[in-house]
Amino acid sequence: MVRSVDTGRIEWGGVKEQLGFDFGVQQPQRLTKVSPARLATFEDCPRRYRMTYLERPTPQRTGPWAHSTLGAVVHNALRALFDLPVAKRTPQRAVALVAEQWKDAGFADQEQAARYRARAKGWVAEYVEDHDVTDDPIGLERWVSAPVSTEEGGGRPTMIIEGRADRIDQRGGELVIVDYKTGRREPDEYEARASQALAMYAVAASRTLRMPCTKVELHHLPTGTVAAAEHTGESLRRHLERAGQTAGDLRLATDTLDAGGDGDVLFPARPDRRCAWCDFRPSCEVGQQTAAAAQPWELLAP
Known part of the structure; x- marks a missing residue:
């Protein structure tokens, strides 16, 4: 379930309503906690998001995947x-x-x-x-979390971004986000720059550890490639805006579902070739009809 935080809320025990007074107190904006994994899952397939995070008991999954x-x-x-x-x-x-x-x-x-x-x-x-492995990283599988604003120039926080970075280095007074890759495709600078997850880790790490963080790297073990990108404040803000838009859609769908909405309408399946290796394929008729089931080892790097 998407978790929300109400900061600074004061409960008056119904006094305001009972006496008919209006003290002009504004309820603070609810901050939705989001992670790169949740946002990516919702963008890829809302139904898979619902099955992963909302439905209890969790629907039947496939077995383990060799590439994972x-x-x-x-x-x-x-x-x-x-x-x-x-x-x-x-x-x-x-x-x-x-x-x-x-x-x-x-x-x-x-x-x-x-x-x-x-x-x-x-x-x-x-x-x-x-690689030089003599320096101690400042974080290994480090959980980072920070309230952020998606408004240009800052402003009141609109969501809380959080996640676990593979590695956080400190180089020359700045932080660097390192993400290990073992997949089939060799990454490049464009992929590193376009990664919403790396951008969110950079922002959250900077706020959590109180150091600048604009550089992100993808370390591809099968080829030895290091794909690096240097973010600007503007490029990070664009990633946060996109995350904020997805978070708003996600929160609206979840709140409507909690209020009795139709889950199939609010969290529709988004069928494509990835249905072949979706974890929830056994529980999704749409996915079963979209693509033949992949073998658990098909996504291994050649």
Whole structure:
């Protein structure tokens, strides 16, 4: 459920209404808490959002996906690596951490799992060899949250953005958001700049840690690519405006649903090719009719 916060509300126990006085007290604007994952899910498919965050009990899901397992293993291994003393952040230790974190969930068979385990070991070993890992990040899987305004020039907060960044570095007195990628496509500067998630992390990190943050990076482990982008105040504001628009639509749909509205109308399915690998495909007839089911290992990087 979308969570909302009423800040500074004073309950008068009904005195105002009972006595008929109007003290001119304005109720503060409700701030909707949003994360990049929630916003992206709602934009991609409102029905999937409803199934993920609102329906209880949660509708039936598919089983695990191999690409998600692979990504989680690499993320967890790199986080564990940076938790170690600098002297122990070696390629050999990175390889061992992949082995410790490994799971076979979603892979076609043991042979395929073994191939990708070996690839993941190679990725993290090369990452440690090619990057300076001697500096301690200021945040690892760090949760950041901040009230923001979507109005030009600032103003009263209109929503609270929050999320968990893979890594937050401090370089030259400024923060840098680092996001690890293990997918099939090699990212570029445009993708880094267009990422609403990275922009929201940058704004929230800057407010939470009280340091400038305009640079964001996508670190693609399979190719060793680092796609970096430098935001301006204007580009960050555009991302916040888009997030604010989606948050408003999301809040209206949720409030109307709570008031008895029709969930299928308020949170319609948005069918496309992604229905093939949607987690809620078993519970969505529209998705089943849109695309044939993908195999759990089809989205692995080649």
